[in-house]
Amino acid sequence: MKWAVLLATLVVAASAEVYLKETFDDSWADRWVKSKWKQSDGQAGDFKLSAGKWYGDAEADKGIQTGPDSKFFASYAPLDKVFDNTGKDTVLQFSVKHEQDLDCGGGYIKLVPASSEKQMESFGGETPYSIMFGPDICGYSTRKIHVILTYKGKNYLIKKDLKAETDQLSHVYTLVIKPDNTYKVYVDLKEVASGSLFEDWDMLPPKTIKDPKAKKPEDWDEREEIPDPEDKKPEGWDDIPATIADKTAKKPEDWDEEEDGTWEPPMIPNPEYKGEWKQKMIKNPDFKGIWVAPDIENPEYKHDDTLYNFKDLKYVGFELWQVKSGSIFDNIMVTDDFETAKAFAEETWGKSKDAEKEMMEKVKKEEDAKKAPPPAAAAASEEGEDDDDEYDDKEEPAATGSVEIPKDEEVKEEAAHDEL
Template identity: 85%
Template sequence: MKVAFLLATLAVAASAEVYLKETFDDSWADRWVKSKWKQSEGQAGDFTLSAGKWYGDAEADKGIQTGPDSKFFATYATLDKVFDNTGKDTVVQFSVKHEQDLDCGGGYIKLIPASSEKQMESFGGETPYSVMFGPDICGYSTRKIHVILTYKGKNYLIKKDLKAESDQLTHVYTLVIKPDNTYKVYVDLKEVASGSLFEDWDMLPPKTVKDPKAKKPEDWDEREEIADPEDKKPDGWDDIPATIPDKTATKPDDWDDEEDGAWEAPTIPNPEYKGEWKPKMIPNPAYKGKWVAPDIDNPEYVHDDTLYNFKDLKFVGFELWQVKSGSIFDNIIVTDDFDVAKAFAEETWQKTKDAEKEMFDKVKKEEDEKKAKEAPPPSSEEPAEEDEDDEYEDSKEEPAHVGTIKLPDEEESSGHDEL
């Protein structure tokens, strides 16, 4: 642990417990185990200690960074003691910096139960977990915060769409689950979501369902409008033909009545014709609306006040797929008190974030200036006149593809193992 941050820890309530606090110092590998998952296939990447290219404090901002590209990453640590959250808040918090400008990959953390202990040597996408929380980014369509909870052996994804931060700076993600079955999600210590475990997950079936035995009454009228029984067809309506002879037409000069028959002028649409008569429509006085089967109590619904309850949380881990590696994870805490987690974030991320941003801006400015210097000078020669046909041919060319990225098979796509 970094001594400076340990000395700066604020006083907290005596009842609060911290089950894991990790700031990643030089001894981090003594506490974290690299999974054997994907190693035999040569698809496993590594985590290395680094503060990255920009930081607020070279030592304090060290975390574990993914590398190389297009690999699976899996590592875990054991909590200081098994966490039974019965009657307690569950708080998991960590920071992540997608220094590489992550284009496709996971950035989330998992809380894993003691019941998965025999599988932890090869901890990976198939290892049962209790909570999965954090950002997941892939292109512009997927930039969300996962909150997945396990209930009776099945994983349930939050129904809300929570936006993840996708810049190249460090951000802190905090999840709080309370024993009254409510939750809160914070990003950089600001609340971005809250609600009920009952309402925002489908862990329990609905309380009510439509009565499958109900039938629409025979006299139920769903017609919004009906023909006006008082409306009558005007006299002579049906006497108006749809077409009439074209009065402007003349018999061709070469027409022979004996050979061609009696000449008749061609017909044209009758401007007086109004079509088939229909009575006007009026609101139906007997309209009852669209019939819907009545709700009844769902016989499969059983209320459960223990949705929040995980009695044997024992491990914390990262299990990720990243196309472009370089994410740095730091400052993990698992506790039963949000104030403890908040104080920890204030003593770590908050103290260095402004300096990190300053260094980031400086590095980016230097990179831009270097690119400008290395760019070839503009040509002083007059551009040759292009033949119009050549210009047309050039315009038809499709843009060249810079390269392709082979994604893992869907069943192995653990970078996005939502459920």
């Protein structure tokens, strides 16, 4: 039995095809092209090879890192060959480490079709793509994983809210799209979402719509309650005044009627006043509910079993805007087999993640220690505070003038990382 399982595994592995496997070694720039997008106006940043400040392996964990701050970043590489996913799974996987504690910017990747080839020299936000996948972070309102699919020239965002990782460690993002029009999203090889392309995107119009010609019948009663016709207003109800004169009030001793006029006691709320009379409400025996137009088949709906299908995937690329740069992208794989991508992630990210976390904690601890004052300075500071006690009662001179504290520069989120 074990041999049968092993044989089946080898058969699956042998049948898998890898269209791109990128680990970013010293020759990465020979394979990747920097886009001319945003270069002419000085808004384009660069990618450089780096393992960052913390890592599990100084060489193996090198990736391409964004820099400097507040720039656009665009670079791409061709797949080993054009990927026609007809009848195949589509697996897109990469890792990203927001070492800088990203506050606003994209961290996603794109698969671009061969039909965009003439636009790739200036690959950017307007270049048509097929799949956009990965984290997007801006403040506390935007911390999500994008899964955007292109269908008939339009981009459609997944309707589910998928949470992105926001710490400063490397995380692996994996998207699987299957020819039965289902999908799965993994973060660190753990499934975080799955479902149907038909249900979780609005690529197709709804199968049914409300009949636009239907009209509510004239005798349709939508009142859930009605005034009780048996309930009558008690006699004398309207004769009870809302306020009455305060009988306990007494005219002030210094009241002069010639100068002040005739004294009248103040008015107070009448305890017998019950307010405006209203009939009590009862259930309406003729209530039919809120009228809703009946559903009819949508004449614009046409079923399509090829939502998953991209026949000419040719490039993989990053097109980003980041306020605070420093994200490191690594270990990209495009394949038609999830198990192959999983094994790649385990061999790369999986082997480094624990050591990376340990190193990050060590680096942060050392940085915190450098920020803290040395023991001698701290002791001197405390001693100085004691020496000042004898002057506590002395009057300090008043401060003159003012110091204006500059406001933080307003950061405007660019539309570059929400392209629908």
